[in-house]
Amino acid sequence: MAEVTDYIAGLDEPARSLIQRFVERTVRLVPDAEQGMSYGMPALRYRGRPLLSVMATKSGYSLFPFSSDVVAHAITELPGFASTKGGIRFTDQAPIPDAVFDRIVLDRLREIDAALTGQR
Secondary structure (H helix, E strand, O other): OHHHHHHOOOOOOOOOOOHHHHHHHHHHHOOOEEEEEEEEEEEEEEEEEEEEEEEEEEEEEEEEEEOOHHHHHOOOOOOOEEOOOOEEEOOOOOOOOOHHEEEEEEEHHHHHHHHHOOOO
16 A cells, blocks of 8 residues: 555645655655554554654645654754644745654654553
């Protein structure tokens, strides 16, 4: 199944390229990531758990790392960015910086690993 690939293919530019870049970056960081669905969204999954989803919205984009703890930690590094308990909003003009994005992915990866090994 190619939920993420299909979702990206249905987007117009610049959303297609931006989301594709974040997906490729995630797969480089987490080669075992697989495409799937989580909470009705196309998402990358790791070890059977939701890792990350990046979605185009009416006003820009939202990044969902499926963890309120990861969002709370990351938003401290993103002054001026809006967030919800589960996601971070951004735009073409102000995308999430690569270094912060990488930390989000790796924080979520560690969170999944810890939950599955009982080492929270």
